[in-house]
Amino acid sequence: MQLKNIHKRFGQVHANNNISVTFHPGRVIGILGENGAGKSTLMKIIAGYQPADSGEIWLDGRPVNYHDPRDAISHGIGMLQQDPLDIGAFSVLENFVYGQSGGILLNRKTSRQQLIALCQQFNFELDPDTPVSQLSIAQRQQLEIIRLLGLGVKVLILDEPTTGISAAQKEQLFNTLKRLAKEQNMTILLVSHKLEDVLALCDEVIVLRAGQLVGDMQMPTTKAALVELMFGAQIQPVKRESRLQPNTPIVLDMQQVHLHDGRLDIPQINFSLRAGEVIGLAGLDGSGQALFMRACAGLIKPHAGRVFVKGQDLTGQSYHQFNRSGVIFAASGRLEEGLIADMTLTEHIALMYEQNTWINWRRAHQFTQRQIERFNVRGKPDDPIQALSGGNQQRVLMGLLPENATALILEQPTRGLDVDSARWIWDQLLTKNSAIIYSSADLDEIMTYSDRIIVFYAGRMKVIDDPHQVTVSDLGHYIGGDFS
Amino acid sequence: MRERLIRLGFTSGALILALGVTALLISMFDHSPIDVLETAWDGAFKDGRRFSAVVNFWIPLTLASIGLVVTFTAGLWNIGIEGQMIIGAVCASWAGLYFEAPSVILIPTCILLGAIGGMLWGMLAGLLKLRFGVHEIFGGVALNFIAANIAIYFISGPWQPPEGGSAQSTPPFQAAATLPRISDDLQFNLLFLLITIGAIIAIGLLLMFTRWGLTLRAVGKNAQSALLLGVRTERVTLSAFMVCGALGGIAGAHRVLQAYSSLRPSPAGGIGFLALLVVLLISFRAWWVPFIAFALAAIIAGSTRVKTLLQLDQSLAGVLQGLIVLTILIFNGLADRLTRKDHHE
Ligand SMILES: Nc1ncnc2c1ncn2[C@@H]1O[C@H](COP(=O)(O)OP(=O)(O)OP(=O)(O)O)[C@@H](O)[C@H]1O
Ligand SMILES: [Mg+2]
Numbered sequence: 001m002q003l004k005n006i007h008k009r010f011g012q013v014h015a016n017n018n019i020s021v022t023f024h025p026g027r028v029i030g031i032l033g034e035n036g037a038g039k040s041t042l043m044k045i046i047a048g049y050q051p052a053d054s055g056e057i058w059l060d061g062r063p064v065n066y067h068d069p070r071d072a073i074s075h076g077i078g079m080l081q082q083d084p085l086d087i088g089a090f091s092v093l094e095n096f097v098y099g100q101s102g103g104i105l106l107n108r109k110t111s112r113q114q115l116i117a118l119c120q121q122f123n124f125e126l127d128p129d130t131p132v133s134q135l136s137i138a139q140r141q142q143l144e145i146i147r148l149l150g151l152g153v154k155v156l157i158l159d160e161p162t163t164g165i166s167a168a169q170k171e172q173l174f175n176t177l178k179r180l181a182k183e184q185n186m187t188i189l190l191v192s193h194k195l196e197d198v199l200a201l202c203d204e205v206i207v208l209r210a211g212q213l214v215g216d217m218q219m220p221t222t223k224a225a226l227v228e229l230m231f232g233a234q235i236q237p238v239k240r241e242s243r244l245q246p247n248t249p250i251v252l253d254m255q256q257v258h259l260h261d262g263r264l265d266i267p268q269i270n271f272s273l274r275a276g277e278v279i280g281l282a283g284l285d286g287s288g289q290a291l292f293m294r295a296c297a298g299l300i301k302p303h304a305g306r307v308f309v310k311g312q313d314l315t316g317q318s319y320h321q322f323n324r325s326g327v328i329f330a331a332s333g334r335l336e337e338g339l340i341a342d343m344t345l346t347e348h349i350a351l352m353y354e355q356n357t358w359i360n361w362r363r364a365h366q367f368t369q370r371q372i373e374r375f376n377v378r379g380k381p382d383d384p385i386q387a388l389s390g391g392n393q394q395r396v397l398m399g400l401l402p403e404n405a406t407a408l409i410l411e412q413p414t415r416g417l418d419v420d421s422a423r424w425i426w427d428q429l430l431t432k433n434s435a436i437i438y439s440s441a442d443l444d445e446i447m448t449y450s451d452r453i454i455v456f457y458a459g460r461m462k463v464i465d466d467p468h469q470v471t472v473s474d475l476g477h478y479i480g481g482d483f484s
Numbered sequence: 485m486r487e488r489l490i491r492l493g494f495t496s497g498a499l500i501l502a503l504g505v506t507a508l509l510i511s512m513f514d515h516s517p518i519d520v521l522e523t524a525w526d527g528a529f530k531d532g533r534r535f536s537a538v539v540n541f542w543i544p545l546t547l548a549s550i551g552l553v554v555t556f557t558a559g560l561w562n563i564g565i566e567g568q569m570i571i572g573a574v575c576a577s578w579a580g581l582y583f584e585a586p587s588v589i590l591i592p593t594c595i596l597l598g599a600i601g602g603m604l605w606g607m608l609a610g611l612l613k614l615r616f617g618v619h620e621i622f623g624g625v626a627l628n629f630i631a632a633n634i635a636i637y638f639i640s641g642p643w644q645p646p647e648g649g650s651a652q653s654t655p656p657f658q659a660a661a662t663l664p665r666i667s668d669d670l671q672f673n674l675l676f677l678l679i680t681i682g683a684i685i686a687i688g689l690l691l692m693f694t695r696w697g698l699t700l701r702a703v704g705k706n707a708q709s710a711l712l713l714g715v716r717t718e719r720v721t722l723s724a725f726m727v728c729g730a731l732g733g734i735a736g737a738h739r740v741l742q743a744y745s746s747l748r749p750s751p752a753g754g755i756g757f758l759a760l761l762v763v764l765l766i767s768f769r770a771w772w773v774p775f776i777a778f779a780l781a782a783i784i785a786g787s788t789r790v791k792t793l794l795q796l797d798q799s800l801a802g803v804l805q806g807l808i809v810l811t812i813l814i815f816n817g818l819a820d821r822l823t824r825k826d827h828h829e
Contacts, residue, residue: 299711320716329712340706340713350695351702351713359695400713 001046001077001155001187006055008041010387013378015041016052017211025154028181028188030198032230033208034418035391036378039191042208043157046189047079048072078148079157080141092135093128096147111150118146122176137285138169145176156180159191160390160416162441167476174201193391193418194442195223205229231420248274249310251406251435252296252327257305259291266291266459269305273407273435280446280467281439283456283479289439290411292456296437297329297409298322310406326406332415332439334393339385345372345396346381352400375399375428376421390416398425403432410438414445443472443479457481494818498811505807524786532669534785539672540742541755541781542774543680544569544735548759549773550687551731556768557691558724559704564609564624565732566756567631568602572733573740573751574635575601580657580741581643587660591675594661595737602733603726605631610725614718620725636749643747654747663741676738681774683731688770700724732756761809 001023008016015038023029031039045052048069056063059075066072069079090098096115097108112128119126124142126135135143141161148156156177162170178201180186192198198205199219206216207229215229252273259266266288273279273296281289294300295307298319306315309325319329331337339348349371350364368381375395379388385396394416401408413429414422426449429436440446446453446467453464455478462483464470507517528538548565555562562568576598583593609627612618643654663673691697699720702710711717739751762780766772 318716319711320714323714331712336706337708338712340702340709342705343702347698347702348713350698351710351715354695354698357694357696359693359698361693 002058003042003046004056004058006042006045006057007053008038008045008050009053012380014211016045019055019208019211019213021206021213021216023155023187023189025187026181026185027203028177028190028201030202030205031189031191031208032195032198032205032226034230035395035416035421036389037208038211039208040159040389043079043159043189043191046072046155047077047157049079073148073151073153076152076154077157078151078153078155079159080144080148080161090132091129092126092132092143095132095143096128096150098147114150115146118149122146122179123172138173141173142176149180153186155187155189157189157191160193161190162192162194162197168480170197177201193416193422195226195419198226199223227419230418248276250308251275251310253308253311254296254302255306255308257295257307258303259288259295259300260303261291261300264288264291264459266461269295269461271463273437275406276433276435277451278430278436278438278449279452279454280450281437281454281456282443282446282475283439285441287456287479288459288461289456292454292461293329293409293411293437293439296407297327299329326404326434327409328401328405328407328434329409330397330401330411330413332412334390334397335386338397339393341386342384344382344384345377345379348385348396348400352402371396371399376424391418391421395421395425398428401429401432405432405434407435407437408432410436412440413438414440414442443475446475447472455479455483457483494815498815502807502811506803509803524783527786527788528782532667533671536665536669536671538778538781538785539670539677540738541784542778543672543676543742544738544752544755545759545762545781546680546774546777547683547731547735547738548756549762549777550683550770551728551735552759552763553691553768553770553773554687554700554731555724555728556763557697557704558700558721559707560613560721560724561621562606562609562624562725562728563621563760564606564627565728565759566752566754567624567628568605568729568732569736569739569752569756570628570631570635570750571605572598572602572729572736573747574631574638574736575733576737577638577643577654577657577740577747580661580745580747581654584658585660587662587664590658590660591663591741594741595675595679595734598733598737599730600733602736603730606725606727606729606732607722609729610722614721632750635747635751639747639749652748653744656746657741661741662745673738673742676742679734683734684770684774687727691770696720696723764813765809 003019003021006016006019007014017038019042031043033039041050044050046057048066048071051067058064064075066075072078093108093112093115097111115126115128118124122142124139124146126139126143126146132140132143145156158177161173174197177188177190181188181203190198190202199221202219204216204218205226207214209230217225217229250272254269254271257266257269257271259269264286269292281292283289291300295302298307298314298317298321301316306313308314309322309327312325314321314325335341346361346365346368349368350359350361353367354360354364365381371377372379372381375398377388377395377399378392379396385393388396394414398413408429410429414425417425422445430449438449450467453467453470453475455462455464455475457479458481460483462478510517510520527534529535548569552562552565576594579590579594579597583590585593605627609620609623612623613620639652639654645655663676665671666674691700699710699715702713702715703717703720707717710720735755736752739753739755740747744751758780759777762773762776766776
């Protein structure tokens with residue numbers, strides 16, 4: 001596959017500027033670049049989700065032209081959605097058949113066999129008759145991969161596929177991708193901010209910066225070399241000294257709290273958060289962190305027990321009451337939970353900060369401009385939020401957090417951020433002096449920034465009071481349920 | 485900008501198409517479309533009296549529509565608007581029948597009571613949704629039904645005319661409750677006209693420039709995110725229902741005071757549902773409401789005339805309305821796709 005002089009503009013932004021590159025079959029190629037560099041834009045063009053303004057895509061020595069994702073698939077190019085199709089009512093099999101020629105009725109039986117064969121080939125455990133809504137994120141990814149394979153895809157694109165899946169699942173995914181490249185001679189394009197993943201998986205990388213292709217590199221190489229290629233400089237990790245003094249007051253206190261949500265049950269939580277303390281939550285998705293964090297912010301009411309904020313009993317109160325006591329929650333869902341699609345950056349700021357009856361739009365606009373500059377957001381005050389790249393949306397979310405909160409409850413605060421941005425966001429967070437409870441899929445991040453760590457497994461919690469006593473690999477064991 | 489042009493083009497395209505199809509239908513019944521158009525035009529605008537009829541239809545339709553703009557902005561399908569109008573009508577009727585006072589006090593009292601009644605009925609739909617998780621569409625349908633029966637209860641029960649008269653209406657309101665007309669030619673009420681225009685402007689400005697308007701939009705687009713951004717979503721939802729109910733209630737008051745000067749069964753006369761159509765047609769943009777509402781009012785008045793003069797069935801107007809609504813909705817959908825392709829996906 002060859003890209004020739006691809007251009008794409010969004011208004012003033014030149015999201016892809018004259019990109020020409022050749023991808024060879026049988027290889028896994030990493031697409032790197034800082035937030036807003038244009039990676040997703042380029043991938044969507046290749047997969048037919050949006051047209052390029054100009055430029056050509058060549059396949060097997062011939063220029064091709066397609067207008068939508070189905071068209072692209074018929075040319076052998078498929079993209080793994082970050083949130084794979086959420087048509088929950090359908091079963092795995094129906095989903096697999098979706099998009100195949102011949103329709104649902106015709107080849108149910110052969111399709112089932114094909115599905116089972118593919119699952120066996122890659123060691124996926126997918127029951128054809130389970131509704132998709134009951135699958136984990138990792139399983140949905142597997143299904144989506146198999147579905148695309150069933151459609152005869154030769155080029156597979158993955159945009160940040162490792163958010164929300166465990167280390168073991170990730171390893172399985174990577175093995176699959178390697179096999180696809182080596183055994184089936186496919187081209188795999190992987191967008192990721194996790195350089196460890198890129199090092200482990202890719203055969204080569206290309207780097208975008210501000211819409212332009214600025215470099216490429218063959219593996220093997222080092223993380224430092226990749227960082228230098230991406231940012232033109234080395235990046236020092238923040239070294240964090242614990243700010244915690246022995247007698248700091250307790251700001252959030254849970255006594256005998258019982259949480260329950262569908263499948264998950266956390267019977268008895270006794271937990272207190274001290275002013276300025278930073279607590280990292282580790283664990284696979286759905287192990288109870290989300291439930292715990294929402295309970296801390298009053299978004300979920302406990303079945304039993306009491307929750308105190310700064311000594312005041314707020315059990316069963318609304319999020320608004322918690323808010324007033326200085327507890328702020330930010331979800332990782334961004335557009336689903338946290339930001340509002342179709343509303344501009346200024347409107348978001350106004351929602352958070354303009355509390356008077358009449359909104360002073362000029363002031364809100366100016367403040368937005370300031371926050372944009374401060375948080376280095378690629379975007380303008382009047383852009384609708386969904387026009388921003390994933391990482392920039394995350395920055396806006398962080399920019400919306402108030403300065404003087406007592407406790408910040410943050411779900412994956414650096415999800416989708418490039419290394420430099422993640423470090424920078426932490427800088428900002430730590431200068432706020434709020435107590436912080438945060439979750440992360442990145443164990444290095446958990447180790448670096450936490451005063452205490454809580455590991456979740458199937459609703460059980462293990463508190464690690466001194467992170468220096470454990471290693472990343474210890475954490476990995478705990479996450480898998482091995483608490484001893 | 486481009487997006488707006490596309491939308492405008494599509495909407496007018498839809499209108500032209502709908503009119504074309506109607507003309508075709510008329511010719512099929514051996515009438516000249518031009519004749520029909522002329523008659524219809526006469527029916528709506530020939531003289532002050534007919535024009536007044538259009539305005540008197542326009543007032544409640546516009547009030548209800550502008551109320552629905554508020555609930556739709558908050559992402560709510562306030563089907564209960566019809567019931568809110570009915571309760572408004574009932575409350576206004578009480579004052580019209582029994583509250584003895586000179587006109588200058590009585591009429592504003594009727595309006596105020598109508599607003600309060602509608603507001604409370606709207607609040608009920610909101611509480612059902614928030615406290616008991618009853619979706620506002622189902623809650624609204626039920627509340628409409630109950631409201632209609634409340635009206636009938638009063639008509640055939642406590643407010644029955646003394647000598648057991650017809651079950652079709654209460655006795656006429658006091659003379660003081662008669663709405664003053666602007667003139668013999670312009671037979672509509674100035675106060676109601678001003679309230680209606682005021683409501684359009686007020687809601688339009690509130691939506692654009694106040695925190696309340698912003699929170700309505702936020703809740704409408706994504707309630708969970710709005711909550712996390714510090715919006716008290718339940719309050720916002722409730723306030724939307726109440727404001728819409730109040731405007732609907734005023735519309736109901738207008739219906740009983742202007743059209744009948746007594747309370748009759750189904751005083752809202754389907755205007756609430758028509759208002760839902762208006763608001764769907766304009767995709768919830770407040771400034772368009774008065775114009776679309778006026779066009780609909782004129783079409784209805786005109787077609788009544790067509791019916792009597794040319795013996796064409798009045799349901800033709802219904803067909804025309806249906807066609808316009810359908811085509812515009814379809815074309816809106818197309819325009820959506822077109823404009824969205826440009827941006828994301
Ligand atoms: N639909 C759109 N409308 C307007 N601007 C857009 C749109 N999509 C992307 N952009 C802009 O194009 C630029 C590149 O965005 P893109 O999503 O490709 O970045 P990215 O490299 O994937 O970043 P990230 O790592 O943060 O996901 C950004 O500045 C973004 O604001
Ligand atoms: Mg991206």
